[in-house]
Amino acid sequence: MSTREDSIARTGWLVGRWWIPAAAVAMCAALLLGAMVGPAGPTWWRVPLALLDRLPLISLDSGISPREWTIIWQIRMPRVVLAALVGATLSLSGACYQGVFRNPLVDPYLLGVAAGAGLGATVVFTVNRSGSSSWIVDPLPLVAFAGGLIAVAVTYLVGTAFGGQRSAATLVLAGVAVTSLATAMQTFVLQRNTEVIRQVYSWILGRLSSATWSDVRLVLPYVILSCGVLFAHRRLLDVMRVGDDEAAALGASVKRIRIAVVIAATLGTSAVVAVSGLIGFVGIIVPHAVRLLVGASYRLILPLSFLLGASFLIVADIPGRILQNPSETPIGVVTAFLGAPFFLLLLRTRQGTR
Amino acid sequence: MSFKSIRQIRGVSRRTFLAVGASVLLFAACGTSDQSAVNTVADTVAEASTDTAVPEVSTNKIVSLSATATEMLYAIGAGDQLIAVDKYSNFPAQANAFEPKIDGYEPSVEAIAALEPTTVLIAFDPGSLQSQLEKLGIAVWVGAAATNFDDSYRQITELGELTGKTTEAEALVSSMKSEIETAVSSLEIPEAPVNYFYELDDTFYSVTSNTFIGQVLSLFKMENIADTAEAGNDYPQLSQEFIISANPKLVFLADTKCCAQTAKTVATRPGWDKIDAVTNGNVVELDDDVASRWGPRVVDLVKQVAGAITAYMSKLK
Numbered sequence: 153m154s155t156r157e158d159s160i161a162r163t164g165w166l167v168g169r170w171w172i173p174a175a176a177v178a179m180c181a182a183l184l185l186g187a188m189v190g191p192a193g194p195t196w197w198r199v200p201l202a203l204l205d206r207l208p209l210i211s212l213d214s215g216i217s218p219r220e221w222t223i224i225w226q227i228r229m230p231r232v233v234l235a236a237l238v239g240a241t242l243s244l245s246g247a248c249y250q251g252v253f254r255n256p257l258v259d260p261y262l263l264g265v266a267a268g269a270g271l272g273a274t275v276v277f278t279v280n281r282s283g284s285s286s287w288i289v290d291p292l293p294l295v296a297f298a299g300g301l302i303a304v305a306v307t308y309l310v311g312t313a314f315g316g317q318r319s320a321a322t323l324v325l326a327g328v329a330v331t332s333l334a335t336a337m338q339t340f341v342l343q344r345n346t347e348v349i350r351q352v353y354s355w356i357l358g359r360l361s362s363a364t365w366s367d368v369r370l371v372l373p374y375v376i377l378s379c380g381v382l383f384a385h386r387r388l389l390d391v392m393r394v395g396d397d398e399a400a401a402l403g404a405s406v407k408r409i410r411i412a413v414v415i416a417a418t419l420g421t422s423a424v425v426a427v428s429g430l431i432g433f434v435g436i437i438v439p440h441a442v443r444l445l446v447g448a449s450y451r452l453i454l455p456l457s458f459l460l461g462a463s464f465l466i467v468a469d470i471p472g473r474i475l476q477n478p479s480e481t482p483i484g485v486v487t488a489f490l491g492a493p494f495f496l497l498l499l500r501t502r503q504g505t506r
Numbered sequence: 507m508s509f510k511s512i513r514q515i516r517g518v519s520r521r522t523f524l525a526v527g528a529s530v531l532l533f534a535a536c537g538t539s540d541q542s543a544v545n546t547v548a549d550t551v552a553e554a555s556t557d558t559a560v561p562e563v564s565t566n567k568i569v570s571l572s573a574t575a576t577e578m579l580y581a582i583g584a585g586d587q588l589i590a591v592d593k594y595s596n597f598p599a600q601a602n603a604f605e606p607k608i609d610g611y612e613p614s615v616e617a618i619a620a621l622e623p624t625t626v627l628i629a630f631d632p633g634s635l636q637s638q639l640e641k642l643g644i645a646v647w648v649g650a651a652a653t654n655f656d657d658s659y660r661q662i663t664e665l666g667e668l669t670g671k672t673t674e675a676e677a678l679v680s681s682m683k684s685e686i687e688t689a690v691s692s693l694e695i696p697e698a699p700v701n702y703f704y705e706l707d708d709t710f711y712s713v714t715s716n717t718f719i720g721q722v723l724s725l726f727k728m729e730n731i732a733d734t735a736e737a738g739n740d741y742p743q744l745s746q747e748f749i750i751s752a753n754p755k756l757v758f759l760a761d762t763k764c765c766a767q768t769a770k771t772v773a774t775r776p777g778w779d780k781i782d783a784v785t786n787g788n789v790v791e792l793d794d795d796v797a798s799r800w801g802p803r804v805v806d807l808v809k810q811v812a813g814a815i816t817a818y819m820s821k822l823k
Contacts, residue, residue, distance in 0.1 A: 192620030219619075219642065226641045227615050346711060346741045354611055354632060361614065362633025478590070478617030479609030 171446055175459035179236070182463035186232035189470050191477040193223045231363035232466055234371070235483075238360070238424040239434055239465025240458045241375050245417035246435030247442070247457040248382050251389040251450055252410045253320050260421040260435040263327040263414065267334035268303025269296040269425045274338045274352050278345040293370060293426035299334075300422030306330050308414065320396065320410070358431035358484035360469050367427040378420025379458065385413055389450035431465070433487045437495050438464055444498055464491075566669060569618055571610040572629035575649050576601050577801035578662050579627075582678055584669035590621055597795065597803070615639060625668065652718050652800035659683075662802070678802060685805045689812045690725050694819055699729040702756040703749055703783070706741070708765040710749065714740045718800050719760075722807060726815055728756070750777050756790065756818060757783040758811075763794040786821055790814040 187203065188196040194216040201214035202221060216224075245260040253262075261267075272295040304327075311326035312319060342349055391404045400406050421435075438461040439453060446452045465483075468490055472481040566587040570576040576595035579585050585600060593607035608618065610628070615638045618626060625645040628635065636646045647668060652658040659679045666675020702723065704712050712732040713720050717740050720730055731752040736742035761767045769789035778784050792810065796803045 191614050191617040193616060222642050223616055223619055227619070227638060343743065344736070344739045346743070350611055351630075351632065359633060361612070362635065362638065364634055364638065473614060473616070476609070476612075478606060478614050478621075479593075480612040480614045482612065 175456050179459045179463045182466040186466040194220045230365045231360045234363040235465045235469045236462035237375050238428045240462040241420040241424045242435040243438035243457040243461025245421045247439035247453050248413050248417050252413045263307045264303035264330040265300040265421045266430050267331040269300035271334045271338040272296040272299025274341050277348040277351050297422045297426035304418045355429040357482035358429040360483050361480045371423045374423035378416045381416035386450045386454045431484050433491045437491045567623045568625050569623040570627040574799040574801040575627040578665050581802040582671045582674040584671045658800040686808050689808050700755045701729040703731050703754040704758045707761045710744045716740045755782050756788045758790045760792050760797040762791045788818050
């Protein structure tokens with residue numbers, strides 16, 4: 153590792169005391185912006201007033217009708233909050249995966265979560281989706297969640313069984329194999345049930361537009377648990393940066409760290425994928441953007457990925473709402489469309505300054 | 507090292523998704539509209555407020571996200587209660603006057619709410635659309651894709667009740683029934699069942715007799731070559747070898763709009779010149795939209811099929 157990177161990491165940590173509050177402010181601003189912009193509802197500046205009005209001890213005349221309030225609270229807020237949770241979880245998981253695998257191309261879907269969840273969702277769509285509308289619990293997120301977990305479990309079992317000394321690389325390859333297998337099964341199921349292709353396709357592109365508070369309640373416990381465990385590993389991830397053998401020599405239990413991070417990240421990723429579909433790009437772009445900004449220390453990368461991931465997805469969801477009004481643009485399209493040029497720009501700027 | 511191969515493999519799976527997606531979009535694009543609209547939305551709404559006898563009817567403001575439901579509403583004279591339609595609602599011509607049209611697969615709940623409708627008609631729920639709209643106090647009517655004629659008649663009756671046009675709805679249902687009855691009974695139905703191939707798109711997706719359109723064709727005691735193709739799948743993809751060896755006497759093209767297929771293009775496909783339907787000129791060009799909806803225009807479809815069978819019989823003599 154070059155001394156330049158070390159010094160960036162060190163100065164990054166010093167400046168970092170300001171980065172975290174700044175990112176938190178950015179996230180609050182994004183939350184507010186997300187609540188204000190939409191194809192319907194009241195004038196934008198009334199929304200913060202209305203939200204303040206709902207706080208205890210504050211009474212304001214925001215001048216919005218009950219119907220407008222329902223639009224904000226029942227339609228817009230759940231999707232903004234869900235976007236925050238999904239964005240935060242995906243980019244935090246992405247950062248942690250990149251840490252434990254020491255591989256910059258890794259994203260949260262690496263070990264088969266996406267393909268497993270996709271297969272689960274496809275199966276639910278084909279088994280008479282309309283028949284389940286009266287069920288107490290919607291089977292779609294549950295089966296997608298289970299599918300994601302099962303796929304990663306298979307990857308892990310296969311990867312560690314054949315892994316031997318090079319367990320990280322083998323695990324990645326096992327993930328590729330499981331992903332291909334699950335995708336093939338999904339394609340086969342789809343091919344036999346072509347009438348649901350449109351719905352499955354729409355799910356694959358990611359969806360925040362149908363978010364409700366019950367979706368938020370459904371993922372919140374998993375997100376808290378997963379992010380809690382991942383944050384607890386931030387120092388150990390810094391140790392892992394030096395390599396498996398060196399980290400072991402420093403007293404870190406490499407295997408235990410890797411399995412804990414993989415389980416926690418998978419749990420969070422599966423949960424958010426189950427309610428929002430496959431939103432690509434967030435898990436890979438946000439952590440890298442953060443690295444370019446603040447250096448390589450996970451003590452800073454993790455909280456910043458969490459906060460900026462949330463902000464990014466909230467903001468990315470806004471064009472989807474208003475671009476094709478009265479229809480929606482899928483969020484997955486917007487994240488890639490906004491994310492790719494932004495990332496290239498960032499890459500270029502940072503290289504220019506070095 | 508392995509990064510390149512990882513990227514390649516993952517790229518492939520992504521591409522598969524995209525390929526599937528692209529073909530879906532092709533399916534969806536089958537509903538291209540003929541722009542001959544005269545009325546404006548304002549006109550339509552203005553009519554709605556004047557022309558009704560029952561007072562509560564005039565307060566109906568309906569958003570239709572189902573092309574079939576839109577056709578049904580116009581057919582029972584309730585078209586003036588519509589305030590917005592989805593982008594596949596292209597018939598009758600008045601339905602094209604609504605701008606902008608909503609994407610029924612990716613609808614924006616907020617934008618629909620902003621139109622302040624009383625009822626939203628959907629053919630399926632892309633997410634939690636129904637519950638989200640109901641939270642806003644907007645009624646939702648679901649008219650899922652019909653699997654038989656009774657489904658279609660029931661939906662027309664329900665829409666009649668919803669819009670206060672019960673008499674018109676009853677009249678429509680009975681006229682549909684009698685017209686279909688006449689079209690079938692006036693026909694000299696061939697002794698031996700005639701086999702046919704129904705083409706959904708130019709990759710040879712087809713339908714079995716269990717589907718709505720399959721039942722329409724079954725009225726004429728024909729034999730669907732797709733029925734034996736794949737157990738448990740009502741929309742099987744047939745291979746060209748299978749189609750050519752089955753040698754259908756009639757071919758129905760439901761991909762004239764989406765995929766620009768005609769009797770002529772079918773005749774140029776390699777090997778298809780050996781199929782009886784092609785050599786005898788019994789390739790029938792259907793309107794994709796009519797063939798994929800379960801509304802009042804199913805009568806036109808029945809008549810067109812009846813005409814095709816008459817033509818087939820006359821060529822036999």
